[in-house]
Amino acid sequence: MNKQIYDLKELFEISKSLNSTLDFTILIDSLLLICMAQLKVLKVGLFVRKHLDSDEFSLHRNYTGFDIDHALTYAIPESHDLIKLFNNKYGCYTLNDIRNENVSLEDLAPVTNLEPSLLVPLQAQGKINGIIMMGERIEEGEFDSYEKEYILNVASLASIAINNAGLFEMATTDMMTKLKLKHYLFSILNEWLGNARISQDFSLLMFDIDFFKRVNDTYGHSCGDMVLKYVARILLDNIRSSDVAARYGGEEFVILVSQPGKNMALKIAERIRKTIEESEIIYKEQILKITISCGVVCYEHGLDISSEHMIDRADKALYHSKQAGRNRITFSEK
Structure with missing residues (x-):
């Protein structure tokens, strides 16, 4: 019970932190730090749309800890079966969990080669608007059901903040050139x-x-x-x-x-x-x-x-x- 109360307080603080800015760059940096500290992982990355009308989720510069090969493209198309899985069965997934759902990851080799311990979709208003990729844990062992539920709560807060930042982006961006107004x-x-x-x-x-x-x-x-x-x-x-x-x-x-x-x-x-x-x-x-x-x-x-x-x-x-x-x-x- 004490741990649950503590975790609820932490989620409240995370919510305040994530919703304290509409600047997308600051928001992403804050989210990466929160994931590393709260979820106790050594590496974390965030796949988001690079532009408002992008049809894929890209890692781009939104990561810390991972050894990235800049000659490769780390992206997940919106039309990929993995995104369909996240929409239909929202939850935390290991790579084996995804394969057990009969989703092929062969065309996402740059992503899978990073050996993420967990992929967590961000969902706002019924649509996926990002994916958290977590690396190895500080503690040994896999995430248990309670930890996964906590991670999904963090992801829900993050998805709302990203959605709000996206709306602000639309209000301040010239939609033809994608430059600021x-x-x-x-x-x-x-x-x-x-x-x-x-x-x-x-x-x-x-x-x-x-x-x-x-x-x-x-x-x-x-x-x-x-x-x-x-x-x-x-x-x-x-x-x-x-x-x-x-x-x-x-x-x-x-x-x-x-x-x-x-x-x-x-x-x-x-x-x-x-x-x-x-x-x-x-x-x-x-x-x-x-x-x-x-x-x-x-x-x-x-x-x-x-x-x-x-x-x-x-x-x-x-x-x-x-x-x-x-x-x-x-x-x-x-």
């Missing part, structure tokens, strides 16, 4: 400015697609939308989870880089510029080549400046790139 960008920028005055600096990168109106006029707006989505994907592929990429308006984009320093900001901007310059977009058998221009500004520690001031500096630097011939980067000096 302008109002969210300013809220994060103001938050970072408040933190930067105390501690760490950061950078702001503003991009604009060169001659984008010509693309729309020549090939139509459906082609223009394809170009916007293509550029947005490159932006997302070249930032870390701690950075923020947003669609500022039309064909303009902004990236907030959490790591301070002019060199880092210019390195990221140049990597994006070069990747886009060297890429080809195929639209109705037509090969399109596009370029982008960029303006970069770094927050200078100790200055009492506003978000509008930083945006204005980046915009002027971007304008200079346009005037100087496009397909280039301009850094806004002090």
